Every structure is written in structure tokens, then in C-alpha cells.
Amino acid sequence: MSNIIQTTTELAIHMVSGYAKKGGVFTDATCGNGHDTLRLAKMGPSKLYAFDIQSDAIENTRRLLISEGFGPQLKDGTIELIRDSHENMRDHIGKSAHTAAPVDVIIFNLGYLPGGDKHITTGEISTRKAAETSLTLLAKDGLLCITMYSGHPEGQREKEALLGMASALDPRTYHSAYVNMLNQRNEPPELLLITKKTGGR
Secondary structure (H helix, E strand, C coil): CCCHHHCHHHHHHHHHHCCCCCCCEEEECCCCCCHHHHHHHCCCCCEEEEEECCHHHHHHHHHHHHHCCCHHHHHHCCEEEEECCHHHHHHCCCCCCCCCCCEEEEEEECCECCCCCCCCECCHHHHHHHHHHHHHHEEEEEEEEEEECCCCHHHHHHHHHHHHHHHCCCCCCEEEEEECCCCCCCCCCEEEEEEECCCCC
């Protein structure tokens, strides 16, 4: 096994892999260029939702999935790419014939689209709303995994809002953990992990 604590993103995927059981329902709330969506697709979901507000992100994700052999899953609806804000995920999850919600794994990779317009970023208000909605969709023993970037002002506000939300969760219903790279420079990404102890929506 590679050294998973070298990068936050590798650690996030390692954590997700322990919860993403084959045949489960997964959501990538910020698909970006599709790399996390692809890794979830390779874990064998019965349904995979991927959200982004930017059409370039959706098309980049589509092209990557097709290049990796997941064209049939896009055609039959197993993988659904949705151009909408993650704060509206409840409007989409549970609406199709392929749904077997609640959702086993929900991942967020916050910030801006790599290679895209850096002025278009995820934001404090919509991200907190999306995280709160995610918790209502999460299955018992499911995982919400959020990669946070505090190196820009909106990212710092997102982080503070999310940590405040997670700190206030009822411990009878949720476990929450916060992971950061203590000795790394330049404000490396950090993880917020939340699991649900009770069932269903």
C-alpha cells in the first residue's frame, strides 16, 4: 500500500473505500474534472450521482468516464451527471428508477475547478446547506467525506462553517472527525469525516 498520509486526497479516497461497498449508492457532490467520480465508479456502485454547477466540469467528467470504459453506465443511468449545485442534491437523489437510497458515501472536494476559472469556487452558504442535506440522505454507517481548502478567503469561511456544523452534531446520531496535515506548509487541504450511527432518511 502506498503512503496514504502523504496527501489529503489519497487519505480521503482510502477512507471512502472502507465505506463504499459494491452495489452501494454513492454521490460526488463536486465532480470537477471527474477524478473522484472515476474512483467511485471503479468501486462498483448500483447508482452514482455526480454534481457540478459548471458545464465544463460535467463534460470533462463525462469524457474521462467514457475513456475509462464507463460509457455503458452513463447510458443506462447507473452513473448520472447532474449540472446543478450540490445544495440541490435532494431534488435529484431518489428521483430515478436506479435509486436505492439512502446514500452510502458522499464526497466533496471543495474549491475551484482545476484548470478552470479560479473566481468560481464553492461557497460557505451553499456548501453548508449541501453538507446538512447530505447528512439527511446518508445511510446508517455511511460516510460524508469533505476535503476543505482554507488557503483562500471563501475556503476559510467554508471550513469554519463546516467545522462549526460538525462540532454541534448530536453525538448520539453522528461521529465526526477532523484531519489536518500538521507539519505541511502552504495551508494543505484538510478532511472532515462524518458517519451516521442511526438509519435512513
